[in-house]
Amino acid sequence: MSSSAVPYPYHNAQMAMHWLVVTLVAVQYLTGPAMQMTFDKGLYSYDTNGGTAIVHALIGSSILIAMIARLVLRRRHAVPPPPDTEPEMIQKISRGTHYAFYVILIGMPLAGMLAVLTGSQLIAAVHGWTSLLLLLLIAAHFAGAMWHLFKRDGVVNRMVSERD
Numbered sequence: 287m288s289s290s291a292v293p294y295p296y297h298n299a300q301m302a303m304h305w306l307v308v309t310l311v312a313v314q315y316l317t318g319p320a321m322q323m324t325f326d327k328g329l330y331s332y333d334t335n336g337g338t339a340i341v342h343a344l345i346g347s348s349i350l351i352a353m354i355a356r357l358v359l360r361r362r363h364a365v366p367p368p369p370d371t372e373p374e375m376i377q378k379i380s381r382g383t384h385y386a387f388y389v390i391l392i393g394m395p396l397a398g399m400l401a402v403l404t405g406s407q408l409i410a411a412v413h414g415w416t417s418l419l420l421l422l423l424i425a426a427h428f429a430g431a432m433w434h435l436f437k438r439d440g441v442v443n444r445m446v447s448e449r450d
Contacts, residue, residue, distance in 0.1 A: 294366030295444045303356045304445060307391065310349050311420070317342035318417060325401070325410050343402065350395035353388060366444050383426055390420050 296304070320338035368377045394416050401409040434441035 295447055296366060297359065297363040300356070300359050300363060300365075301445055303352055303359060307349060307352050307356070310345050310352065311391070311424075313345050314342060314349070315417070315421075317345065318414075321398075322410075322414065343398065346395040346398045349391055353391045357388065369439050369441060371439065380430065383423060383430070386423055387427070390416060390423065394420070 295301075317338050321342040324339035368380065372380075394413060397409055397413040397416065400406070401413055431442055
């Protein structure tokens with residue numbers, strides 16, 4: 287689809303970073319239980335699933351870097367405006383959801399690193415609870431995307447259609 291059919295699409299780099307983060311976050315949910323088990327048994331114990339925990343830590347660091355890159359891209363290329371037909375309250379909810387993604391997806395890797403460096407069970411627990419909040423945000427974001435797909439208002443195409 288050409289950009290003429292998609293009003294105000296995201297920049298290609300923004301789309302690539304979005305889908306990279308989606309993929310990395312999905313892997314985190316697959317490796318998170320092994321990381322928790324490793325943390326609970328002792329980070330340096332031989333009786334752990336350390337390889338998967340290392341993957342979890344490396345991908346968490348990658349998410350942090352990717353989210354910082356997304357912030358840079360957001361400042362450089364901005365984001366498309368919401369549809370004119372969208373009620374103001376929905377626009378505020380959407381904006382808040384997107385900001386919450388940035389806060390959580392930058393904060394979680396930092397909390398994970400801090401939990402590992404300090405061995406703090408409390409920080410590890412907050413990191414785990416935040417993953418549940420992130421799941422709720424993902425569900426809300428997905429529901430919003432499905433709503434826009436149902437409405438056929440072009441919003442979803444902004445994130446999947448390349449710019450010319």
